[in-house]
Amino acid sequence: MENLHYTRRTPNESLCLELIMNNRNLSRADLATMTGLTKATVSVIVKKLIEDYLVLETGIGSSSNAGGRKPIILKYNGKAGLSISIDVGYNYINALLTYLDGEEVSIFQKKPITLDEETIKKYFAEIFTSFNEILPKTNYGVIGVVLAIHGPVYNGDIIFTPHHNLEQISFRQIAEELSDYPVYLENEANLSALGEYTFTSDSSSLISINMHSGIGAGIVQNGELQVGSHGFAGEIGHQIVVMNGEKCPCGNHGCLEMYAANKVCFEKFAQIKSMDYVNSVILREYYQNNDPDAVQVVKENCQYLSIGINNLIAHYDPEVIVLNSSLYREIPDMIQQLKGSLKNRFSNKVIVRNSSLNDKATLLGGLVLNLQHFLDVERVKLIG
């Protein structure tokens, strides 16, 4: 489908729009100072952005110390359109409809699901129908749909999924047949990193680690998502931490996610206790009661993950590492244990914390990707 919404902006337009989005209380004069453009050029650009409904003139700022007229303040119009994100997990589907500033309009959650073509068709149809029924009136309507995939994605295509054969489900085609919107695919951990970067952090370098059945990371450096040459950047679950270790579906042995994924932790504990099912809440209850098996399983998880994180820090030296794991969320103690295991000299400057967005990190990252395509901007900060 031809993407009718796509806007190619001039670099100066993109730059001005980005600055208006990322800073409160900017005037035309501030923009001229920050960009080095002439006031006349800035005025032309701002006029275009206002005509495109993306920038609003709000209140009056304080006059400069040189006196003169009080400047008009420019503001990003986050209500000019809407964005849809769909997170397709291995046993759940979450979808979010938001305005372009991240304000939630509607949310869709389904769990458990079986991950196959028919199920995806059924729930995608439900998502689009329910969202379209309540779509608020905006200048642009829905600017795009972002599908979060739990496996590597490169140039918008799924390339390899070790635990589930996602590449055999035509996610994009299904979404395109059910909607008139542009559809983009991206790896869920990459999207989480974009969500954290834009909505929770003022850092320019951040790594977001998502732990479910596998472990993936999204890496943002100097405001840019690092996807690598083949889409495998951030596949930290497949770094080898044990020589000749457990066989991983990726083909290697001893991959981190064979030792530190939430699923592995739950299965190990279930096996020790002869239980059918374990999740983060159940494990937390045992841990809080000082059950020695729970304490041991948790400790091992932290130790293995700390090896992975130590490697990440050595490679990328980020300002912040954000963890998105139900396990670390339920047992915040694990963050402290993890930090305790990160003992080398360069890792003590890195902030390691739990996500405050939780499941919404990926979905809000979808909004950021939509904004990057629609507005032709790269680095967006929409905190608070």
Ligand SMILES: [Zn+2]
């Ligand atoms: Zn592997």
